[in-house]
Amino acid sequence: MAPTLAHFDYQRVPVADGVSLHAAVAGTGSPVVLLHGFPQTHLMWRHVAADLATDHTVICPDLRGYGASDKPAEGDGTAYSKRTMAADIVTLARALGHDRFALAGHDRGALVAFRAALDHPSAVTHLACLDVLPTLDMWEVMQGTSAAVGFHLYLMAQPPGLPEQLISASADAFFGHFLDAWTSDPRAIPSDVRAAYLDACRAAVPSIVADYRASAGIDVKHDQADRDAGQQLGMPVAVLQQDWGSALGFDAAALWRAWAPDLRHISVTYGHFMAEEAPADIAKALRDLLAR
Template identity: 40%
Template sequence: MTSHITGFTESRIKTNGITLSVHQAGQGVPLILLHGYPQNHMCWSRVAPELARHFHVIIPDLRGYGESDAPADDADHTTYSKRTMALDIIGLMDALGLNTAAVLGHDRGARVAYRLTLDHPERILKLGIIEIVPTGDFWAAWDANLAMKAYHWTFLAQPAPLPERMIGADPVGYIDWTLAAWTLGKSLAAFPAASLESYRKQALDPARIHAMCADYRAGATFDRTADEADRSAGRKITAPLRFLWAKSGFPAQTGHPADLWANWATDVSDSSCESGHFAMEENPQAVLDCFVPFFRYEA
């Protein structure tokens, strides 16, 4: 099938007990792009065609998002843990016959990406991170100001079905407000019409709203505990890590976000850009300038 991203095709691939919607184009080093909340594969639409000039670009919808399967959460919140979602990507790589790949993640996708790199270091060549710091570190950085900006971390993690019912009262309104509030311009102007339509469409599906909440429930429980266990064990990311953070985004609120990644990886470089949280759509050139050279020259 033809993808809504220019030059890409879509297929459905079974992995780890579910089926993912996957968009692909290009040749060369495999580069997996992982989106965040409350978005899907369309968040890469402004940068993916250029990336596909240099790499074999693979863009799945994470479980629960876009057109991928959206299983119900479990009592221990493992279904949407980043460890489980990382296994989805390992299964995708296996299905595509890829022993190794580079990975670039934004928001929740970046959390899947770094968990993937910690749990399966032999499979990941290089790691790109956009607009997050590690889960445990972000929780630890909370003060009143950050709590107000990142209120969704606690709201979405509340027991079901409270946030699902509240969002379900006006799902499109909630998604539009969230997207606009996290941009530098505080508007929806940065989002292409097709992308915005896809974000609104998934918000109208109660199963996907539940999945998004489950994603954050895992973040507050299983994912945070996994991070703490790795920190206690002294485990670090050994793949080269490139970190892009927005001057008006969430990591900037932690003070020195690159320093936090330096505690988690042996080889870290970083840069910042003029943007809100959604750098790929607000400042796509900054994303390309940061990551094309990093991923192009394979170590």
């Protein structure tokens, strides 16, 4: 049996026509929604969620296309735009009784959280983004040989067909590569959780590719439109990320500050899967954000 979040109740919540999200919910108090990254599921928050649930209502969904949530067809490309995925999360929170909530996301989940905060500023009280740049900025800094680290971004940006075929043929090797390469502490992802991640990804190749493909297309258009319009995040924002800037030649804090005037930017020494490697530190950072 796949692992679950201990002492959390699981619900299946309709959020759009034909799409329901699988979500774990626990605790009482002001609501916090935690969004997972790639190649993971809501399980990545298991330690942080347990900590926060002592005095907050914590909601941990699988994003559409991931885990046990529904995986609609890609269609015209809008099904996996971050705008659509963000609307899922706002609808989910409202269905659970929360018109306003704090939002934290890691990796892909951080991109969804970022878009939710831009599109639904009256709903998102606080925003935390872990180890990511906004989509538009990410593509702008990825250049030259340094872009090799993001080979998967370019692979999954290709038209439908080839990426899905290549990844499906070696799904465990492909997704396992990131679980191995992006952690500084392999013990942070125990064997049962790793197996659950691989099982979930193996069953979701088309939707995962569609999510990434959207980030090379429609998501860039949405970010550019907001940048051109001078849109910014009005809520308190915390960003925790590895110091990519010194390695790749950009100022990550400056890129984020252009979007978020009320920003606390923290460079960390953990690996990419920081909520699993250093959960106490991440929980504290989220609590510090919520106190602002």
